[in-house]
Amino acid sequence: MSESAATSSTQRYDVILIGAGIMSTTLGAILKELQPEWNIALFEKLDGAGKESSDPWNNAGTGHTAYCELNYTPRGSDGSISTAKASGIAEQFHVSRQLWAHWVDDGVLGSPRTFINALPHISFVWGQKNAQYLRDRYEAMRAEPLFAHIEHSEDLTEIGQWAPLLAQGRDPQQQVAASRFQDGTDVDFGAITRQLAGHLDAEGVDFRYQHEVTGLSRGSDGRWEVKVKDTSTGQKVTASARFVFTGAGGGALGLLQSSGIEEIKGIGGFPVSGQFLRCTNPQTAAEHHAKVYGLASVGAPPMSVPHLDTRFVEGRRSLMFGPYAGFSTNFLKSGSYLDLPLSVRPHNLLPMMQVGLDNTSLVTYLMKEVTKSQKKKIAALQDFYPQASGSEWELITAGQRVQVMKKDAKGRGVLQFGTELVSSADGTIAGLLGASPGASTAPSIMFRLLERCFPAQMDAWRPKLEAMVPSYGRLLNEDPALLDEVAATTAKSLQLDS
Numbered sequence: 001m002s003e004s005a006a007t008s009s010t011q012r013y014d015v016i017l018i019g020a021g022i023m024s025t026t027l028g029a030i031l032k033e034l035q036p037e038w039n040i041a042l043f044e045k046l047d048g049a050g051k052e053s054s055d056p057w058n059n060a061g062t063g064h065t066a067y068c069e070l071n072y073t074p075r076g077s078d079g080s081i082s083t084a085k086a087s088g089i090a091e092q093f094h095v096s097r098q099l100w101a102h103w104v105d106d107g108v109l110g111s112p113r114t115f116i117n118a119l120p121h122i123s124f125v126w127g128q129k130n131a132q133y134l135r136d137r138y139e140a141m142r143a144e145p146l147f148a149h150i151e152h153s154e155d156l157t158e159i160g161q162w163a164p165l166l167a168q169g170r171d172p173q174q175q176v177a178a179s180r181f182q183d184g185t186d187v188d189f190g191a192i193t194r195q196l197a198g199h200l201d202a203e204g205v206d207f208r209y210q211h212e213v214t215g216l217s218r219g220s221d222g223r224w225e226v227k228v229k230d231t232s233t234g235q236k237v238t239a240s241a242r243f244v245f246t247g248a249g250g251g252a253l254g255l256l257q258s259s260g261i262e263e264i265k266g267i268g269g270f271p272v273s274g275q276f277l278r279c280t281n282p283q284t285a286a287e288h289h290a291k292v293y294g295l296a297s298v299g300a301p302p303m304s305v306p307h308l309d310t311r312f313v314e315g316r317r318s319l320m321f322g323p324y325a326g327f328s329t330n331f332l333k334s335g336s337y338l339d340l341p342l343s344v345r346p347h348n349l350l351p352m353m354q355v356g357l358d359n360t361s362l363v364t365y366l367m368k369e370v371t372k373s374q375k376k377k378i379a380a381l382q383d384f385y386p387q388a389s390g391s392e393w394e395l396i397t398a399g400q401r402v403q404v405m406k407k408d409a410k411g412r413g414v415l416q417f418g419t420e421l422v423s424s425a426d427g428t429i430a431g432l433l434g435a436s437p438g439a440s441t442a443p444s445i446m447f448r449l450l451e452r453c454f455p456a457q458m459d460a461w462r463p464k465l466e467a468m469v470p471s472y473g474r475l476l477n478e479d480p481a482l483l484d485e486v487a488a489t490t491a492k493s494l495q496l497d498s
């Protein structure tokens with residue numbers, strides 16, 4: 001039953017979404033379709049949607065399909081290449097493609113070219129050991145239906161046809177190898193977020209920008225009470241809901257801690273900042289048409305794998321290289337240096353200290369990255385694009401990622417690089433921590449949230465879920481005919497086939 005918004009001092013809702021990033025707006029749009037009469041509010045502390053990590057210049061815009069990201073296909077201790085993580089990520093991206101295609105067909109999202117563009121995904125390495133790894137990865141991947149269309153080359157001339165900037169000026173004696181998928185994508189997650197925000201606003205969601213959530217508590221009636229500050233007037237209001245989603249990006253950890261739920265105990269956040277180099281010469285940008293991922297340096301976190309990317313933002317083609325990781329104690333780009341110290345609690349202090357002790361190579365790496373000169377940054381770019389000229393590149397600051405630190409099975413604090421969906425046992429509150437594979441998999445993460453927090457509704461919702469995502473609940477890697485069908489129909493709706 002739907003809640004009425006009008007009350008005395010406390011605004012009552014069925015659902016409160018905190019933060020207007022891709023996660024909350026995706027969940028809001030799914031819920032509006034499943035349960036149109038539910039009364040939903042969204043509180044965002046900034047003056048618009050998609051201005052933190054989901055903004056196109058705060059992330060790399062890779063539609064993570066595990067096509068080119070080498071950290072998803074590690075070599076195991078027995079020497080074999082594992083494709084398990086890669087296929088899990090590719091499955092999730094196919095879910096995203098289906099939901100976005102459905103929303104394009106229904107007019108929820110606008111022209112696909114405003115948020116998704118076809119772009120080859122290439123992995124590129126140099127040196128004998130790395131070339132052998134890439135060859136073995138190619139053999140392992142082509143055995144999987146999801147990756148059967150992989151191409152591979154160790155010929156510099158052919159690689160130069162795939163991506164000319166990689167080959168121009170390169171020593172012909174250097175051993176190189178590349179694998180390519182032609183059906184990769186570049187995604188403007190900020191555009192998706194803003195278009196979904198516009199849709200939710202039109203559908204009657206109570207959208208409040210410049211409203212910062214300052215705390216959460218459980219009312220005596222079991223509802224969540226959310227304290228909100230209007231940052232433009234300083235006025236404080238309270239709102240309540242039966243279900244709350246803290247889609248606050250780097251702000252989610254503090255909000256979940258303030259809720260006092262058991263499930264957040266022992267969890268800490270490790271912030272990693274980032275910078276990209278952006279090419280200022282449109283002619284150079286026009287010479288490259290791919291996302292080219294390499295291998296991470298020793299000690300580097302997996303999300304700091306360097307890549308040379310074509311980007312499409314607001315109808316303009318650009319070229320970007322990075323990210324260069326760094327360290328800042330902020331949990332949000334618009335956050336405060338106090339975010340990290342204020343997140344320390346008696347229950348997460350020990351796991352956080354253990355992470356610090358066990359990850360000295362990561363800390364050393366981040367410190368080196370923070371102090372890396374512009375000259376060294378350009379030298380890293382020249383490993384990919386030998387003829388890069390430093391004068392054509394500007395440094396931009398990317399979004400903050402807050403990696404999860406939590407106890408492992410043995411009770412010792414470990415650093416995780418994935419995404420962690422935290423929810424209370426009764427399913428009345430949930431939040432998202434971590435940032436990888438991130439925005440690309442927002443639809444799958446939100447479907448998982450529904451299954452966890454709304455089990456009683458799932459049977460009734462299933463027909464609508466299957467209309468949104470025809471492969472819902474099935475694995476495409478196990479059903480090549482369905483994979484072909486889904487790939488073809490989504491390519492058509494998302495205009496990726498022309």
Ligand SMILES: Cc1cc2nc3c(=O)[nH]c(=O)nc-3n(C[C@H](O)[C@H](O)[C@H](O)COP(=O)(O)OP(=O)(O)OC[C@H]3O[C@@H](n4cnc5c(N)ncnc54)[C@H](O)[C@@H]3O)c2cc1C
Nearest residue numbers: 019021022023045052053054060062213249251438439440
């Ligand atoms: C450098 C970098 C590169 C990345 N590259 C990729 C990539 O190539 N592909 C990919 O799929 N993903 C990538 N990601 C990850 C991706 O950007 C994130 O997973 C995704 O954008 C997170 O979305 P979100 O909605 O959870 O958070 P956000 O987009 O950060 O949104 C959170 C919102 O909550 C608001 N908020 C915070 N606290 C409060 C509060 N107390 N009250 C009200 N509002 C609040 C914030 O202002 C913000 O608008 C990258 C991230 C980074 C940092």
